Amino acid sequence: MIPAHHPSTERLVDYALGHLDPSFRLVVEAHLAFCEGCRARVPQIAATLEDPLQEAPPQPVPSRLFESLLTRVRALPAPTAPRCGNEILPLPASVWNLLPNLSSLTWQGAASPGFRFLRLPAPQSDAELLLLHLRKACRFPEHGHLGTEQSMILCGGLQDEFGTLEAGDYEESTAEKIHRPVALADEDCWLLSSVDGGVRFTGWRRFFQP
Numbered sequence: 001m002i003p004a005h006h007p008s009t010e011r012l013v014d015y016a017l018g019h020l021d022p023s024f025r026l027v028v029e030a031h032l033a034f035c036e037g038c039r040a041r042v043p044q045i046a047a048t049l050e051d052p053l054q055e056a057p058p059q060p061v062p063s064r065l066f067e068s069l070l071t072r073v074r075a076l077p078a079p080t081a082p083r084c085g086n087e088i089l090p091l092p093a094s095v096w097n098l099l100p101n102l103s104s105l106t107w108q109g110a111a112s113p114g115f116r117f118l119r120l121p122a123p124q125s126d127a128e129l130l131l132l133h134l135r136k137a138c139r140f141p142e143h144g145h146l147g148t149e150q151s152m153i154l155c156g157g158l159q160d161e162f163g164t165l166e167a168g169d170y171e172e173s174t175a176e177k178i179h180r181p182v183a184l185a186d187e188d189c190w191l192l193s194s195v196d197g198g199v200r201f202t203g204w205r206r207f208f209q210p
């Protein structure tokens with residue numbers, strides 16, 4: 001399936017320049033793993049940006065460098081499906097090597113039955129990186145965001161007041177957006193989210209949040 005929702009040009013420029021926070025970068029990279037169109041755009045964007053190395057004189061390539069790199073790449077172990085404890089997570093192979101080691105992490109989540117999440121290690125990041133799992137047809141409570149949230153659907157899909165997102169789709173939500181997502185009825189939904197300000201519940205749950 002070809003994704004219908006993509007990062008903005010501004011985000012892809014930030015990505016090409018290496019200016020994205022590491023958590024946001026990983027969410028964009030997960031989208032690139034699905035999206036041939038954006039994969040093709042990144043080098044085009046990078047080519048239009050100023051390249052400080054452009055003036056450097058060309059260096060001769062050491063002989064046999066390519067062959068030795070190829071040998072090293074071939075010797076790398078094949079990525080394996082991510083696990084959390086004894087559970088193998090049904091995530092697409094295209095993102096296996098992007099995810100950190102999840103094996104010792106603990107599931108959290110009490111906001112809604114059928115919803116749980118893992119807080120992923122995100123070194124040098126100011127944002128939180130989360131792997132979220134909603135069982136099919138699970139409703140997440142109405143909420144807004146205190147900062148920016150970038151999300152990327154890994155499997156299944158979500159529907160809210162603004163439309164439907166399916167595997168490969170990328171979405172950026174700002175503080176103004178209040179929504180009540182529900183997982184599509186036919187498949188569990190897994191998504192990768194990077195959040196830099198937290199979530200603000202706006203329904204009755206707002207009375208219980210600190």
Ligand SMILES: [Zn+2]
Nearest residue numbers: 006007035038
């Ligand atoms: Zn795309």
